[in-house]
Amino acid sequence: MKSAVIVFPGSNREGDMARALQQATHHQPVMVWHADYELPKGTDLVVLPGGFSYGDYLRCGAIAGRAAIMDAVRAHAERGGLVLGVCNGFQILCESGLLPGVLMRNAHLRFVCRMQHLRVEQTNSSFTHKYAARQIIKVCIAHGEGNYEADQATIDRLEGDGRVAFRYCNSEGVLGGVANPNGSRNEIAGIFSEKKNVLGLMPHPENLIDPLVGGIDGRGLFDSLASAA
Amino acid sequence: MKARVVVTLKNGVLDPQGKAIEGALTSLGVSDIASVRQGKVFDIEISAQDSTQAKQKLITACEKLLANTVIENYSIEI
Numbered sequence: 001m002k003s004a005v006i007v008f009p010g011s012n013r014e015g016d017m018a019r020a021l022q023q024a025t026h027h028q029p030v031m032v033w034h035a036d037y038e039l040p041k042g043t044d045l046v047v048l049p050g051g052f053s054y055g056d057y058l059r060c061g062a063i064a065g066r067a068a069i070m071d072a073v074r075a076h077a078e079r080g081g082l083v084l085g086v087c088n089g090f091q092i093l094c095e096s097g098l099l100p101g102v103l104m105r106n107a108h109l110r111f112v113c114r115m116q117h118l119r120v121e122q123t124n125s126s127f128t129h130k131y132a133a134r135q136i137i138k139v140c141i142a143h144g145e146g147n148y149e150a151d152q153a154t155i156d157r158l159e160g161d162g163r164v165a166f167r168y169c170n171s172e173g174v175l176g177g178v179a180n181p182n183g184s185r186n187e188i189a190g191i192f193s194e195k196k197n198v199l200g201l202m203p204h205p206e207n208l209i210d211p212l213v214g215g216i217d218g219r220g221l222f223d224s225l226a227s228a229a
Numbered sequence: 230m231k232a233r234v235v236v237t238l239k240n241g242v243l244d245p246q247g248k249a250i251e252g253a254l255t256s257l258g259v260s261d262i263a264s265v266r267q268g269k270v271f272d273i274e275i276s277a278q279d280s281t282q283a284k285q286k287l288i289t290a291c292e293k294l295l296a297n298t299v300i301e302n303y304s305i306e307i
Contacts, residue, residue: 149243
């Protein structure tokens with residue numbers, strides 16, 4: 001599994017992401033600058049890391065979503081290549097049209113930075129097959145714009161096609177109420193593209209890969225990717 | 230040529246920032262505020278042969294970048 005991490009001005013989780021990928025795949029990911037036009041030859045997985053690309057100007061992910069490298073990322077996705085977007089990366093995927101919908105300001109208007117439980121909704125994907133069906137995992141979230149919104153037809157399609165990857169829940173796996181940190185429709189924390197080769201999610205699995213810093217529930221995603229190719 | 234592009238949230242899209250402003254206005258004693266929706270204004274200088282061509286260019290700008298048409302509408306004044 002050869003991976004490339006795209007670095008935008010204002011990305012800040014690329015180091016954490018590289019560490020998680022290295023740990024699982026035993027390959028050092030290549031850092032690719034946003035103004036480049038090509039991905040390294042043989043790239044299996046492209047990752048858009050978290051952060052505040054372009055200072056969140058205009059709309060979160062709006063300017064990064066139109067960066068030079070995104071044409072190459074789009075072509076990679078069209079070929080069936082894997083693309084992962086975390087947090088700001090998820091916002092960029094929505095803005096670039098690789099995933100439907102939009103991430104709006106959190107319903108309570110506050111930035112949330114805390115541990116968060118998720119329910120794994122789909123295990124038949126390159127990103128999640130190492131998790132158990134309906135497994136409850138504990139990861140962290142840190143965002144001000146994570147409130148997933150789309151029109152009803154899009155939501156129905158995502159639900160009907162099993163494209164909701166993760167939902168926010170409490171430690172018992174119960175959905176709703178205060179377990180939803182941002183007001184997301186249907187408690188959506190992450191979604192797949194139609195062919196399930198693109199995944200965007202707001203939480204940060206890359207920060208939960210070491211028992212020293214609170215848990216290893218994020219490893220499942222990277223271990224899934226490592227054995228996907 | 231000077232143009233103004235206004236981007237607003239579509240009807241039915243929840244606007245938590247507008248709601249917060251609405252609440253703040255009410256608590257400041259500004260009466261009779263029924264609702265507030267927040268949007269964005271872009272003042273743009275553009276060179277074009279005429280206003281039709283300018284408008285065409287600005288529509289492209291809105292569709293490609295200035296508005297997220299999933300949740301936002303735009304209007305152009307030249």
